[in-house]
Amino acid sequence: MIGRQAWIGLIALFFTLPSPSQAREIWTDGVPDAYFHHFLDFYKADPSALGRWVNSMSKISTAQLDATLEALDTTQFTYLYPMEIKGFELSSHNGIAVDELSLMAVREGKLIPIPFQIDEYDKTGLIWIEGENDNPPEGKPGIFDDFDELAFMFRDGGWERYNPEQHPLEQGTLLEEIRLDSPRNQPRYIYLVRNNPERSRADYVQVDLEKGEISSTLMKLNYDPEDFTQIESMAPRLGPHANKNVFDNIYVNISTGILNQKLRVDLDTRKNIKATPIAVKDGAVRASLLVKARIWYAYLPTFFSQKFQIDFYEQSVTIPSRFAIGSVKVLKFFLLFLREPRIHFAIDFHNLDGARLSFDQVYGDGQYGLVDGKMSAFETTMNATRLPGDWLHMDSNQGWEMFFSNHMPVVPNGLFDAFLNGVTMNMFYEDDTESTTDYERYPGATPRLGFQSEGLPRTVIDLLGAIPKLDYMNMDSLGEAIQALAEAEEKGAFEKYDKIVNARIRELNEEGRFTTVAAVADGFVADLDRMNFSGIPRDTFNGLVRQSILDSTIAPDQIHHGKVLQRMVALANQQGIDITRLRYATMDNTLWFPAWVGEGGASDFHWQVSHAPSAKPLGAVRAPSATAP
Numbered sequence: 001m002i003g004r005q006a007w008i009g010l011i012a013l014f015f016t017l018p019s020p021s022q023a024r025e026i027w028t029d030g031v032p033d034a035y036f037h038h039f040l041d042f043y044k045a046d047p048s049a050l051g052r053w054v055n056s057m058s059k060i061s062t063a064q065l066d067a068t069l070e071a072l073d074t075t076q077f078t079y080l081y082p083m084e085i086k087g088f089e090l091s092s093h094n095g096i097a098v099d100e101l102s103l104m105a106v107r108e109g110k111l112i113p114i115p116f117q118i119d120e121y122d123k124t125g126l127i128w129i130e131g132e133n134d135n136p137p138e139g140k141p142g143i144f145d146d147f148d149e150l151a152f153m154f155r156d157g158g159w160e161r162y163n164p165e166q167h168p169l170e171q172g173t174l175l176e177e178i179r180l181d182s183p184r185n186q187p188r189y190i191y192l193v194r195n196n197p198e199r200s201r202a203d204y205v206q207v208d209l210e211k212g213e214i215s216s217t218l219m220k221l222n223y224d225p226e227d228f229t230q231i232e233s234m235a236p237r238l239g240p241h242a243n244k245n246v247f248d249n250i251y252v253n254i255s256t257g258i259l260n261q262k263l264r265v266d267l268d269t270r271k272n273i274k275a276t277p278i279a280v281k282d283g284a285v286r287a288s289l290l291v292k293a294r295i296w297y298a299y300l301p302t303f304f305s306q307k308f309q310i311d312f313y314e315q316s317v318t319i320p321s322r323f324a325i326g327s328v329k330v331l332k333f334f335l336l337f338l339r340e341p342r343i344h345f346a347i348d349f350h351n352l353d354g355a356r357l358s359f360d361q362v363y364g365d366g367q368y369g370l371v372d373g374k375m376s377a378f379e380t381t382m383n384a385t386r387l388p389g390d391w392l393h394m395d396s397n398q399g400w401e402m403f404f405s406n407h408m409p410v411v412p413n414g415l416f417d418a419f420l421n422g423v424t425m426n427m428f429y430e431d432d433t434e435s436t437t438d439y440e441r442y443p444g445a446t447p448r449l450g451f452q453s454e455g456l457p458r459t460v461i462d463l464l465g466a467i468p469k470l471d472y473m474n475m476d477s478l479g480e481a482i483q484a485l486a487e488a489e490e491k492g493a494f495e496k497y498d499k500i501v502n503a504r505i506r507e508l509n510e511e512g513r514f515t516t517v518a519a520v521a522d523g524f525v526a527d528l529d530r531m532n533f534s535g536i537p538r539d540t541f542n543g544l545v546r547q548s549i550l551d552s553t554i555a556p557d558q559i560h561h562g563k564v565l566q567r568m569v570a571l572a573n574q575q576g577i578d579i580t581r582l583r584y585a586t587m588d589n590t591l592w593f594p595a596w597v598g599e600g601g602a603s604d605f606h607w608q609v610s611h612a613p614s615a616k617p618l619g620a621v622r623a624p625s626a627t628a629p
Contacts, residue, residue, distance in 0.1 A: 024596055025399050027239050030061025040071055045108035047115060047156045048202035054217050058238050062399070065595055073185050074155050076598045077608040080315035081155075082285055083180065085615050087139075087148040088535070088581075093175055094145045096194060101144060104174075104191045104198075105158035111167040114156040114190065115202040117283030119149045123476055125322045125534060125584040127288040127309045132279045134307065138583070147534065147583065150192075151285045153204070153314075154180055154613045157188025162621060172196030174621040182613040191621060200284065204314040207280045207287040214287070216314045218400075219593065221247075228277055228291055228310075229269040241398040248348035251439050251450075256341035270439055272296050278307075287312045315593045320586040323531070346428060346450030350442045354397040357447065358382070359404075359427070360389025361412070363602065368395070371447050373433035383429040387412045391609075393602035403592040403602065405609050409530040415523030418508055419460055425453035462500050468493035479535070479582035486569045489562025498560055506557040520556045521549040532588055535581035544568050544577070 030036065039057060042049040060068075069079050087094055093101075103116040120128040122135040130141065139145035157180045172195040180188040205216040212225035218237055224230035234247040253268040267273055272295055279290040288311050295304045311318040349355075356368035362382055369379040389412070392404040410416050430445035468488045475481050488494070508514045514523055525542050533541050548568040553559050572579040597605035 024062075024395075025397055027060070027062045027065075027399055029059060029240075030064050031057060031059055036060070036064050036067075040068060043068065044071055045110070046112055046200075047107075047153070048200050050217055051202050051204070054237070058242055059240075060238060072155050073159070075184050075608060076594045076596050077592075077605055078154050078182050078185055078613060080313075080592065080594055081153070081612060082313050082316070083152055083154050083613060083615055085150040085178070085617075086146070086534075087144055087150075088146040089615075090144075090150070090176060090192065090617055091146070093192065093194075094143075096144050098142055098144050098148070100194050101175075102193050102196055102199060103150075103152055104169075104193050104196070105156060105189065106160040106162055106167055107158045109160070109166070111162060111169060111191075113196070113198040113200045114152060115200045115204060115284035116150065116152040117285050118144060119151065119281060119283070119288065121147055121149070123583070125320070125586060126307060127281050127290060129279045129281055129290055132290055146581075151283070152190065153285060154182065154185075154188065157190045159186060159188060161189050162191055169193070169196065171198075177618040177621050179616045179618055180613055181616065183611050184608070185613075203284050205282075205285075205287045205312050207282050207289060207312065209277055209280055212277075214289075214312055216312070218315055226274070226276055227269075228275045228289075229273065236398070236400050239399040241396075244351055244398070246349055246351050246396065246398075248350040248440050248442050251344070251346045251348065251437070253344045254341060267295060268439075285313065316590055317593075318588050318590045320532075320588050323585040323587070340455060342452070342454045344428070344450065344452045346448050348437075348440050348442075348448045349446065352396055352398075352446060355394055355447070356397065357392075357394045357429075357449070358602065359385075359392040360406075360603075360606070361385050361387060363389075363393075369429070369431060369447075371431055373431065373444070373446060375431055379429060379431055382427060385427045386425060388427055391602060391606045393597065393605070395597075399595060401594050401597055403594060403597060403605055403609075405588075405590045405592065405606070407530045407532075407587045407589050409527045409587065411523075411526050411530070413513075414527055415514065415520065416527040418513065419463075419504060420457045421504075422458035423453055423455045425451070428452050459500065459504050463497060466496040466500055468497070477535070477580055477583045478533075478585065479578075479580035482565050482579055482582065483569060486562060486565040489560070489566055494560065494562040498562075501559055501561070502557045505559070509557060514556055517550060517553045517556050520553070520559070521546045524549065530587065531585040533585045534583045536577060536579075540575075540577065541582070544571055544575075547571060 035056070039049065039053050042053070069076065072079065098118045098120075101118060103114050104111050105114045120141055121138050122128050122133045123138050124135050126133060126135070128137050128141065138147040162174065162177065172193050174191050175194050176192040178190050178192065180190065205214070207214050210225060212223045214221045219234065220237055221234045222232045224232065229250050229252070231247055231250060233245040235243050235245050237243070251269055252273055253266065255266045273293070274296060275291050275293045277289050278292050281288045281290075288309050290307060290309055293306045293308060308322070309320065311320065352371050355371040357371070358368045359382070362378070362385055367378060369376060369382055375383075387410070388406060390406055392406070394402040396402070410420070428448070428450040430448040433444040433446060435445040435448070436443050468485060470481070470484050470488065472481060475484065485493070505514060505520065514520050525546050528545060529538070529542060532538070545568065548564045548571060549559070552563040552567045569579055592609075594605070600607075
């Protein structure tokens, strides 16, 4: 669900709104100015002030909210942005016990602790929770090592750099100075500290597994503790619409033939598909919910069981869909059984009259669908769109917005998309008070939003059957698989796979698409760039892939995948890159919940997502010179 493509329609019939800034709901009452400025002084000095004052600030006005972001020097995006640093980016501090580490920053002239957490993962990239994982841990639990992750909020860094004469550290040692850079904000600085007992009192999100409750500073969600697909309510905690439920239901239906398209079964979230939260790693910055998905049939659990995680932050939710080396075997197993599957996914909202919605593929100058109980011409166009593109945006008209960042590696009209022949898919959108379903709690689609597809990708199925047969289950990483597959080229292991790919590219050539080797390489990298590969920096990995294709391919329909992988291994060796560090990939599809996407609208918010703040370790802590780098 990715990409950009021009959709031609009856422009005169499109529903047009004012500019995003005019459309924003304004809260005018607010809290007393003296009280607000008192809060702001505390907040600039210490991030934990937000949690302590949140109930009192629930009536904050729009002007006061904007003043808060201005005082903190953040945009609507960088205010809510959580930052992550992998252990290998701080390799000189690997081997230290996790409990000995903390983060601090200089705020209002004082060195103070800021909210942070260090999370550990298993070999497949799933959050490590002792006793709950099916795979061994990556590294040693309790010790800060390569693939652990340090998480904190960009906004919590300090603008002032540490000076030992001005900012004395009572206990412990400052190990590393880290600069945070943002395209639209001045640099910030944080400090990795060892053996300092101070911890921030801030806790941005909390999960209660027994109650089925997730709450942050700004929102609250309730669900059935036995099944996360049964969400009971979701409501904001600030503004005039606080505690007003805006959620009806999530519905997933899978209808498929089993070995024979006439022998069909229907699976849905009411009866057959359950996602049970089994554990949580609940830190100050995020709570990672470990969920076990299972399919039931005839009231009995089937053999299918899969664990995944959902990361909850103060103003966002991420589902890091993982692709590890074992994923290919699981996918291949299921595609062998399925026949003509039909998938329908929908989210039903509630209490959102006046909300506005659009997405990348159909977004124009101020074009949105308006939730008013009836379908407009523009909304009909939305409903007929094949894929949403890079993002989807909804303004609730209640002082909060939803922005979906799409990281599925399928760019419309891109290379991967061209191999999905045999699958029909489209967006699903309804704005109709008369449209009812047997799974909703509140009658009507106001709105109902989702995605539906039918069929199987014929070429992909052929490719899965042609993958060289190796013992993938005993490999720990994608990098190991790349090495093994490169060696298999000498035995002709890719002959069938190459034939299938090149036949499809030849068809695309005849359509005038991907007519050069560079076009194939660029298309492949554009799709891969949607994914987050662990262990090797994104730009480095993309460069290896592109150059390997260019160096080993003489024509776009004469790709030899084994030779591409051999060249990739050789280039990695030449550049001093350990290819086995490429562990797994994630597709980090994220729901952001900003108060507002800002003056630039949804497209500008997407630009900020794509140019998010970065962290640069600066080395051992020292007193800064007069000129900061």
